[in-house]
Amino acid sequence: MGRSYDQFCPAARALDVIGGRWTLLIVRELLLGPKRYTDLVAGLPGIGPNVLAERLRELGGAGVVSRSRLPPPAASTVYELTALGEAMRPVVDELTRWGLRFLGAPRPGERFRLGWLLGCVRAGFRPELARGLHETYEFRVDGDVFHLRVDDGTLDVRHGAAGEAACVVSTDLATFMAVGARLLTVEEALERGLAQLEGGPDAVARAVSILGAHLEATNGRYGIIGAVGATFRPDAVRGVRETYEFRIGDFLFHARVDEGTVEMNQGPAPDPAAALITDLATLLQLGAGTLTLEDAFAGGSATAEGDPEASLRMAAAFGVVLADP
Template identity: 50%
Template sequence: MGKRSYDQHCTVARALDVVGERWTLLLVRELLTGPKRFKDLLAGLPGIGTNLLAARLRALEENGILLRGTLPPPAGTGVYELTGLGRSLEPVILGLSRWGSRLVEEEPRERDERRPAWVAMALRSLFEPEADSPPEVYEFRIDGEAFHLRVEGCKVETRQGAAEVPDVVVSGGAGAFLSLSAGRMAPEEALGSGGIRIEGERDGEAAARCLKMLGSAIPTA
């Protein structure tokens, strides 16, 4: 089957020609937290299957959205990572995450998969720091799995795994963090109920800034 196209001389249609296929933007979502091996992507996208994953990766590589790399020694494993063009899709993913937070229930439906990494992306969508924001690292432990956000000015970098020296550590369950991202719960409520906890902070002001951004979601009607 040939490559499908909307055949429209339109910027939106042309973008969707490249990233509009099923699974494609979810692949970009997975790679926004750093390079991944094929088996990592397969595990992070339950239901995709090896053949379809290989096809989507090949198409993204052909369109300059990702490239193949190798992890530094001692791992030396082949990975996929986003190019600059691929990373420029981050605002699109974050916008979809903010929009989708209104549609996702606090607890998954019976047939739904849920991964801490996906919840971390919903949290990332809340962080829009000011240009004069000091450099800080916020670590989140979602159902025991660690992610961290490195903030410096307007720039925010999301990475999987624990931070070396976090300024604040916030832990909690995926449901509580999703309620924050949807605006169904304020950080003060989540802290008061035990849904989230401040487990480590080097700087009380850093914790306050982190909680302020966690509370920036537009309340769900």
């Protein structure tokens, strides 16, 4: 192993094993199933091959990771978690859940892979809604395939197709995220041709109900209100007291900002300092950081009303990317 904290403490001993750079992210990747060395390189962009090899050797020495060879025709060497490594699952889930508070919009230069989102899916699992349920759901998102197996209040998320699935949903990443965040219902996605379903609609409805955005990540609110509220950045509006209105199609809600805190409510604002008028698709792109506010205005997919300076504060408060801050 590498450097030790030299402390007779369980937390320190745990960090001796998994506290090194990249180590916990290797565990994150292997929680989705066995991986070849090349799969790990692809899932960990930026890691050097020597660092990956060293971390795998350390994890193997600690009994966290094992190496095996798949039978023909694959005949590939794969790395997988041991029972000791699998015991890290609740730790990684809780870390992911805690990290949702800091996610916000993607930063310039940040990479993204669907597999990293699956940790958020697992972290958002609501076991109380899955008691007595034994079902598997398969999702095909922009060519990536994974499945979720629910077994009496427990959840297992794995890459690859399911042997037997109660439903198979094919869609793109934006739609998948919108449904999970309650910005879009499954029925709406199917009606608009944004998703295709094989199997029973009741099964996919159950999947969404137990796998959606975590309560703490949306301040206890689902739907558009909760999803927008989850992006609130208190440091951007310290000392600000004003109300912003959001008009998403026919749906209106508002955010009351007061000294770095926010209160989200449905309906129009009594006296908004600024209002954003847009559609669901544009809101998704603004929230994901794939569309700047200026481009949305220039393309006509969004408009603003009220004080222009308040509109900028509104954008900063909710993590909207500005082309020219």
